[in-house]
Amino acid sequence: MQTLMLTVEYDGTRYAGWKAAPKKENLDTVLGRIHTALARLLKEDIQLFCAAKTDPGVHARGQILSFQTTSSLLPSALKSSLNQVLPQDIAVLDARQVSERFHAELLPKHCIWELCIKTGPTPDVFRQKYTLFLPDLPDPLRMQEAFSFLKGRHDVRCFSPVKKKKAIMRELYSLRIEHSDDEMQLFLEGSDFLPFMPATLMQLLLDIGTGTLDACCIPSIFAGEHSYSGHAPAHALYLHDIVYISDRKDDFLIVDFTIVSSTFLYMAFWDGVQKSYLQLLNSIVL
Numbered sequence: 001m002q003t004l005m006l007t008v009e010y011d012g013t014r015y016a017g018w019k020a021a022p023k024k025e026n027l028d029t030v031l032g033r034i035h036t037a038l039a040r041l042l043k044e045d046i047q048l049f050c051a052a053k054t055d056p057g058v059h060a061r062g063q064i065l066s067f068q069t070t071s072s073l074l075p076s077a078l079k080s081s082l083n084q085v086l087p088q089d090i091a092v093l094d095a096r097q098v099s100e101r102f103h104a105e106l107l108p109k110h111c112i113w114e115l116c117i118k119t120g121p122t123p124d125v126f127r128q129k130y131t132l133f134l135p136d137l138p139d140p141l142r143m144q145e146a147f148s149f150l151k152g153r154h155d156v157r158c159f160s161p162v163k164k165k166k167a168i169m170r171e172l173y174s175l176r177i178e179h180s181d182d183e184m185q186l187f188l189e190g191s192d193f194l195p196f197m198p199a200t201l202m203q204l205l206l207d208i209g210t211g212t213l214d215a216c217c218i219p220s221i222f223a224g225e226h227s228y229s230g231h232a233p234a235h236a237l238y239l240h241d242i243v244y245i246s247d248r249k250d251d252f253l254i255v256d257f258t259i260v261s262s263t264f265l266y267m268a269f270w271d272g273v274q275k276s277y278l279q280l281l282n283s284i285v286l
Helices: 029-043 075-084 140-150 199-208 215-221 258-286
Strands: 003-008 059-069 091-096 109-119 132-134 153-157 169-179 183-190 237-246
Touching: 003 075, 003 199, 029 075, 029 091, 075 091, 109 199, 132 169, 140 169, 140 199, 140 215, 169 199, 199 237
Parallel strands: 059 237, 109 132
Antiparallel strands: 003 059, 003 091, 109 183, 109 237, 153 169, 169 183
């Protein structure tokens, strides 16, 4: 049995998210496509875990998956084979064997979500499928002010349609904004996000950045005094990266035992030479 980790990217346009909602299992999903491809190649039914579930229409640049298999197929060979059988809107960027302790979903991690924005007199015919076009770019200072209210650990049920009576605590760590004269990318980093939470938070930042709302409304949303249900469009939203805590993915890599064994053999050889040399010296002295 070996545990494998995959890094994948996908265009989420035609998919009903990573996984279909209950009672909608017949919908086309990213999970369904990758699971079918793996079952075909490995000749077994595997249980596939992902780092962060993307919502319908949302893309991923660096989704992390993990699963266990009895197959002895090398990760490099699996990567190549998967990219031959998967649809063109899903690609495996990396495949590697990891420790059996590695679990893409359960290990502590930071999720980084990205929103791509562009402005200009005329929408870009080709890029508008993956970018949000606005008349003007939102104000970065206003959005950073808004994030000062969002940063930290909060009950985030107000930013997701998930219905729970008990508080659901999540932590938001940072908002990074990169922009030029006519383009902007927002990078929002936090712990596990609830369904539709990335899109809701991104739209809230946009509404404040464009002056539609004031940042002072955020405490009242957390307190339940006001509700907010805006959503940034899925076609411009990406799961940008996953960062596992304590440096994370590499901590769980399998050591190349061939190299280790060779090293030990080399050390044992010289240890034997040194002992033989000492025995020879002792015999001469005696």
